[in-house]
Amino acid sequence: MLNEQGFDLWADGFDVSVQSSEEANAYPFAGYKDVLNAVYRTVHTKGVARVLDIGFGTGVLTQRLYDESYEIYGVDFSSRMIEIAQAKMPCAHLYQYDFSEGLPPALDGLQFDFIISTYALHHLSDPQKVTFLELLRDHLAKDGRILIGDVAFESRNLLEACQRQAGEGWDSDEIYIVHDELASYYPDGDLCFQAFSHCAGVIELGPRVTR
Numbered sequence: 001m002l003n004e005q006g007f008d009l010w011a012d013g014f015d016v017s018v019q020s021s022e023e024a025n026a027y028p029f030a031g032y033k034d035v036l037n038a039v040y041r042t043v044h045t046k047g048v049a050r051v052l053d054i055g056f057g058t059g060v061l062t063q064r065l066y067d068e069s070y071e072i073y074g075v076d077f078s079s080r081m082i083e084i085a086q087a088k089m090p091c092a093h094l095y096q097y098d099f100s101e102g103l104p105p106a107l108d109g110l111q112f113d114f115i116i117s118t119y120a121l122h123h124l125s126d127p128q129k130v131t132f133l134e135l136l137r138d139h140l141a142k143d144g145r146i147l148i149g150d151v152a153f154e155s156r157n158l159l160e161a162c163q164r165q166a167g168e169g170w171d172s173d174e175i176y177i178v179h180d181e182l183a184s185y186y187p188d189g190d191l192c193f194q195a196f197s198h199c200a201g202v203i204e205l206g207p208r209v210t211r
Contacts, residue, residue, distance in 0.1 A: 035202055073095075075103065107139065112144060119150050122174040148205075162199045191204075
């Protein structure tokens with residue numbers, strides 16, 4: 001179980017720049033640990049679950065779930081990341097694939113209790129995000145949840161304030177989540193958002209509901 005300090009996210013070899021940014025409460029990784037903890041806690045509400053992690057990297061988050069006997073599937077673009085993560089999770093089902101192209105054929109027909117992704121979807125435009133989220137919804141089990149943690153903002157004004165504060169450190173190549181704008185694709189209020197810092201949050205989406 002998660003203790004009061006949260007679980008240790010800082011595995012050997014983890015990017016020092018991420019840790020420095022998080023500890024300084026600075027863009028882009030302010031709130032990083034809280035985002036991962038929030039995703040972990042939500043998944044942990046279900047004792048036995050099949051989890052798909054999109055862009056799992058070295059498995060910092062997913063390994064915790066794997067070690068607790070969750071059934072882990074993952075997709076990542078980097079063969080090196082897969083090599084590192086597979087060594088930590090030898091029985092996990094990990095696939096090298098560019099998720100901007102969708103999901104690997106090996107996942108066809110599979111459903112998941114949780115589909116998670118942390119700090120990966122900012123490479124997609126909003127229309128691409130929606131297309132991908134709808135694809136992920138096709139793979140949700142009944143009562144399943146999609147959890148996306150990333151650099152994210154409630155509104156465009158908050159994003160622009162962060163951009164001004166970051167100055168030359170702002171990465172203009174990334175397409176960050178702005179909840180007000182992404183939620184416009186979900187007029188029934190299906191897309192929820194929780195902020196964990198001035199530049200980080202988690203969006204949550206469940207299965208389609210027939211109304």
